[in-house]
Amino acid sequence: MTGLANTEPKLESPVGAPAAVATVAASRKGRGEFLYFALRSKKFLFAMGILLVLIAIAVLGPMIDGTDPVATDLLPMQPPSTDPGYWLGTTSFGEDVFAQFANGLRATFFVGLLGGGLAALIGMAVGFTAGYRGGWTDEILNMLTNVVLVIPSLAVLIVISSYLKARGVLFEAVFIGATSWPWAARAIRAQTFSLRSRDFIDLAKLSGRKGWRIIVEEIAPNMSSYLFMTFILLFGGAILIAASLDFIGLGPTGGMSLGLMMFNAVTYGAALLLGYWWWFIPPGLGIMATVGALYVMNVGLDEIFNPKLRDI
Amino acid sequence: MLSLNRVSKFYKVGTFGGKEMAAVRDVSFDVKEGEVVSLIGESGSGKTTIGKMVLKLIEISRGSIVCDGTDVAAIHGAEVKAYYRHVQGVFQDPFSSYNPIFKADRVFGMIRSEFFPGVPNSEWDAKVDAALRSVSLDPGQVLNKYPHQLSGGQLQRLLVARALLLELKILVADEIISMLDASTRIDVLNLLAELKGRGMGILFITHDLSLGNYISEKTVILRRGAVVEMGATDKVFGNPTHPYTKVLISSVPQLHKKWAEVEAEIQARGGDDAGTCLYHRFYRPTELSGDSTEDRPAMIKVEDDHYVGCFELGQGICKV
Numbered sequence: 001m002t003g004l005a006n007t008e009p010k011l012e013s014p015v016g017a018p019a020a021v022a023t024v025a026a027s028r029k030g031r032g033e034f035l036y037f038a039l040r041s042k043k044f045l046f047a048m049g050i051l052l053v054l055i056a057i058a059v060l061g062p063m064i065d066g067t068d069p070v071a072t073d074l075l076p077m078q079p080p081s082t083d084p085g086y087w088l089g090t091t092s093f094g095e096d097v098f099a100q101f102a103n104g105l106r107a108t109f110f111v112g113l114l115g116g117g118l119a120a121l122i123g124m125a126v127g128f129t130a131g132y133r134g135g136w137t138d139e140i141l142n143m144l145t146n147v148v149l150v151i152p153s154l155a156v157l158i159v160i161s162s163y164l165k166a167r168g169v170l171f172e173a174v175f176i177g178a179t180s181w182p183w184a185a186r187a188i189r190a191q192t193f194s195l196r197s198r199d200f201i202d203l204a205k206l207s208g209r210k211g212w213r214i215i216v217e218e219i220a221p222n223m224s225s226y227l228f229m230t231f232i233l234l235f236g237g238a239i240l241i242a243a244s245l246d247f248i249g250l251g252p253t254g255g256m257s258l259g260l261m262m263f264n265a266v267t268y269g270a271a272l273l274l275g276y277w278w279w280f281i282p283p284g285l286g287i288m289a290t291v292g293a294l295y296v297m298n299v300g301l302d303e304i305f306n307p308k309l310r311d312i
Numbered sequence: 313m314l315s316l317n318r319v320s321k322f323y324k325v326g327t328f329g330g331k332e333m334a335a336v337r338d339v340s341f342d343v344k345e346g347e348v349v350s351l352i353g354e355s356g357s358g359k360t361t362i363g364k365m366v367l368k369l370i371e372i373s374r375g376s377i378v379c380d381g382t383d384v385a386a387i388h389g390a391e392v393k394a395y396y397r398h399v400q401g402v403f404q405d406p407f408s409s410y411n412p413i414f415k416a417d418r419v420f421g422m423i424r425s426e427f428f429p430g431v432p433n434s435e436w437d438a439k440v441d442a443a444l445r446s447v448s449l450d451p452g453q454v455l456n457k458y459p460h461q462l463s464g465g466q467l468q469r470l471l472v473a474r475a476l477l478l479e480l481k482i483l484v485a486d487e488i489i490s491m492l493d494a495s496t497r498i499d500v501l502n503l504l505a506e507l508k509g510r511g512m513g514i515l516f517i518t519h520d521l522s523l524g525n526y527i528s529e530k531t532v533i534l535r536r537g538a539v540v541e542m543g544a545t546d547k548v549f550g551n552p553t554h555p556y557t558k559v560l561i562s563s564v565p566q567l568h569k570k571w572a573e574v575e576a577e578i579q580a581r582g583g584d585d586a587g588t589c590l591y592h593r594f595y596r597p598t599e600l601s602g603d604s605t606e607d608r609p610a611m612i613k614v615e616d617d618h619y620v621g622c623f624e625l626g627q628g629i630c631k632v
Contacts, residue, residue, distance in 0.1 A: 202369050202401075203403070203471075206367060207419070207423055208392070208426035
């Protein structure tokens with residue numbers, strides 16, 4: 001036993017030793033780390049590049065081109081050329097496809113951001129609360145989630161739409177957001193359940209942290225890439241739901257969207273039959289590129305968020 | 313200072329929570345200033361549950377835990393924070409005690425923002441530095457690192473350092489030694505001894521009898537959530553009375569003894585305890601499922617500061 005006591009730690013340390021304090025102080029630096037790793041992830045930069053190009057088209061396109069997407073004063077059925085107003089050709093009614101594409105892209109991003117964002121917010125609020133609180137709160141929120149989950153949203157939307165005289169992109173986005181959150185809520189609830197029993201949550205409680213701060217600062221960052229993927233799925237989902245609504249003729253009554261372009265191309269223009277590829281390829285490619293880029297970005301972000309996946 | 317009075321914890325199990333399962337039954341003991349109390353028991357004996365109830369991380373089903381006149385079950389909000397200023401815990405698994413995506417020293421930052429918001433940088437840095445040195449850690453080696461870049465021993469000592477930043481009266485140390493290697497083990501043990509010397513009460517939760525014997529003044533032996541034997545460490549270890557305690561003590565592997573010899577000894581003893589499962593002989597079958605007090609052996613004083621709970625106290629193997 002006597003041999004055991006030879007490594008007694010010293011409690012009386014040289015308090016305020018300048019060099020050591022400098023070491024402690026230095027540990028507080030190193031904030032912009034996220035950016036550092038983000039700029040070194042090829043996947044993230046690639047996806048960001050595609051998204052920025054698409055956003056640039058959506059924002060700047062209508063400004064540069066300036067053509068009314070539904071004006072029928074151009075030569076109909078023209079393939080793409082370098083002449084102004086004919087960059088992506090024209091429809092069989094003499095509309096400018098590029099103007100339609102740029103405006104449609106705006107509507108697509110709007111529906112995706114608002115619809116997907118709203119669904120993600122509701123899903124997170126419900127999922128985190130249910131998962132962290134547990135008990136009766138969980139029972140009630142879970143019941144609500146399941147009720148919304150089994151509502152046939154497409155059928156409800158068809159019914160509502162048939163009563164509305166004019167439909168806007170905003171209505172479409174809000175409706176999609178309010179009906180597509182349950183899956184996100186269930187997934188987040190399950191993740192929160194498994195995280196809240198970890199020791200570091202107990203340690204945060206012992207440090208006097210409040211419940212909502214534990215959710216925001218301890219639990220959420222642990223699933224940040226997951227939350228982002230949820231947002232991406234909901235973003236893409238909202239775009240696809242909107243496109244399918246437009247495609248069956250329940251789209252915005254005044255305005256343009258990528259789904260509506262495809263609807264017009266197939267229904268009124270017989271573009272598939274007559275081979276007017278420039279009418280339906282751009283909107284399809286636009287939807288695909290948007291959702292695809294978000295997916296690649298998610299993989300890149302996973303490497304940025306999770307220090308274990310970084311190559312250092 | 314810390315006093316547990318007939319503390320029980322029940323969990324609802326089965327469909328619609330119709331049945332109750334007792335994790336802790338009627339546990340009472342005290343932790344005084346400058347005293348280390350070891351809570352010893354096998355896996356599932358409820359020792360961690362007791363620690364978490366003391367830390368108010370789990371609700372108490374019955375009984376009360378009182379610390380310095382504060383009833384732990386009755387405090388809310390700001391009072392809980394005030395309680396945590398004096399009562400802290402260190403957990404078994406150092407790797408899961410840290411949020412893996414943040415740097416390890418964030419645990420200090422949390423303490424600072426919650427308990428010392430107005431303290432200037434220089435003063436705080438000196439405080440952190442002193443705490444780290446008192447657990448024999450070099451600040452330059454452990455600060456600004458992610459948990460996966462540090463060893464288990466370093467992480468565990470960081471957690472002790474974190475607790476030292478506060479004005480601690482009670483430290484709940486839940487198996488803090490079991491994940492450490494032999495050389496750092498003794499450092500942490502000696503650190504605990506030093507803290508004890510400063511008047512801190514330590515609830516030392518362990519399954520390792522020799523550790524409990526080495527460090528503690530008082531020993532509480534738990535089985536199936538109930539205390540089977542408790543008292544001064546030298547009395548419990550010197551004169552083990554409950555058969556379960558005897559089994560525990562005789563099952564500690566000894567440095568100069570091989571298993572073959574131990575087996576031969578048990579065979580030679582023969583009679584009562586050979587071959588039968590001693591765990592179950594001293595509990596009536598009803599006691600195993602129900603929780604009515606009458607079915608539980610009362611704690612009986614066998615000598616000064618030495619209590620035993622056994623149905624067959626004074627008979628057969630349970631002779632004092």
